[in-house]
Amino acid sequence: MGLSEVSELCYKITESYLKLNHETSIIIETQNAIRLTRHYLLDDIFTRWSPINGEISFSYNGGKDCQVLLLLYLSCLWEFFIVNAKRSQFEAKYQKFPMEQLPTVFIDQDETFTTLENFILETSKRYNLSLYESKKEVGRNQSMADAFRDFLKIYPETKAIAIGVRSTDPYGELLKPIQKTDSNWPNFTRLQPLLHWKLANIWSFLLFSNEPICALYVHGFTSIGGIKNTIPNPYLAVQNKENKENKAPKLYFEWEIKNSFNNGESPTNKRIGTSVSYLDKADEKISIGLGQTKFFPGWYLIDDALERAGRLKK
Numbered sequence: 001m002g003l004s005e006v007s008e009l010c011y012k013i014t015e016s017y018l019k020l021n022h023e024t025s026i027i028i029e030t031q032n033a034i035r036l037t038r039h040y041l042l043d044d045i046f047t048r049w050s051p052i053n054g055e056i057s058f059s060y061n062g063g064k065d066c067q068v069l070l071l072l073y074l075s076c077l078w079e080f081f082i083v084n085a086k087r088s089q090f091e092a093k094y095q096k097f098p099m100e101q102l103p104t105v106f107i108d109q110d111e112t113f114t115t116l117e118n119f120i121l122e123t124s125k126r127y128n129l130s131l132y133e134s135k136k137e138v139g140r141n142q143s144m145a146d147a148f149r150d151f152l153k154i155y156p157e158t159k160a161i162a163i164g165v166r167s168t169d170p171y172g173e174l175l176k177p178i179q180k181t182d183s184n185w186p187n188f189t190r191l192q193p194l195l196h197w198k199l200a201n202i203w204s205f206l207l208f209s210n211e212p213i214c215a216l217y218v219h220g221f222t223s224i225g226g227i228k229n230t231i232p233n234p235y236l237a238v239q240n241k242e243n244k245e246n247k248a249p250k251l252y253f254e255w256e257i258k259n260s261f262n263n264g265e266s267p268t269n270k271r272i273g274t275s276v277s278y279l280d281k282a283d284e285k286i287s288i289g290l291g292q293t294k295f296f297p298g299w300y301l302i303d304d305a306l307e308r309a310g311r312l313k314k
């Protein structure tokens with residue numbers, strides 16, 4: 001799949017989700033969240049910065065939030081192309097999609113899980129990302145601001161960067177969808193069209209999309225930081241059988257998983273279990289992190305306040 005095809009796929013996924021009339025409150029809330037993100041991207045962002053000439057870059061670290069934003073961003077890129085193509089005197093089918101790769105930036109700041117590194121590489125291919133990756137030995141010894149300063153030296157045409165941050169993230173509460181960087185940061189505009197998304201919205205859309213997700217989430221991670229300071233979420237630990245109090249957490253997304261998007265193909269390629277992302281051998285011991293404890297998958301947790309319980313203090 002080229003960027004054109006994968007953007008069209010993301011558009012179809014998004015449209016299918018918006019048409020769902022299986023009315024759980026999470027799905028309705030997520031549909032509204034998608035509408036608002038689409039509005040930010042199409043009406044406020046793509047009208048101010050061109051998404052096709054390198055003015056906008058996308059910050060990507062393989063995490064679930066930036067993956068959701070990436071799916072929606074590509075979906076809007078497809079819409080942007082179709083709308084402009086329709087305005088032209090030539091029929092849309094005779095027009096070439098205006099880009100081949102999406103400018104993307106990954107700052108390799110902490111020592112990361114091999115599984116996550118593999119996932120970033122696999123998804124860079126899948127979504128046609130032209131990934132700028134900060135050099136390990138440099139990125140790990142400098143601040144995020146300095147790492148972005150280096151990035152901008154190489155890509156000075158960048159005016160704005162899309163970021164998958166949410167209001168419930170640390171320091172996320174006061175952020176705005178479009179805002180300039182702080183004075184101690186290099187100068188660019190932060191595009192944050194996912195602020196209003198709750199954890200439950202992220203999982204509902206991602207599980208429905210049937211897109212591969214990082215295998216660490218399958219093994220109980222709910223937010224992924226560096227290898228030395230992230231463990232599976234303790235609230236998802238499967239208690240041992242002797243424990244009479246043992247209660248499995250509720251799965252809120254059974255419907256999304258059963259009815260996930262399959263692009264008209266049959267039978268559905270059930271992503272969970274057949275994900276292109278697998279747990280790397282180097283990370284296997286981490287999957288049973290706390291002694292021999294096993295964990296429910298990350299999507300069994302929807303309480304935003306507990307999302308980072310597996311992120312240890314540095």
Ligand code: ATP
Binds near residue numbers: 063225
């Ligand atoms: P998760 O919380 O499950 O790890 P996530 O990584 O997408 O998901 P955050 O860790 O909250 O979410 O980060 C917020 C956003 O900041 C990301 O979606 C991404 O756009 C950006 N970001 C964070 N770390 C990096 C990084 N090292 N390189 C590039 N972008 C990053």
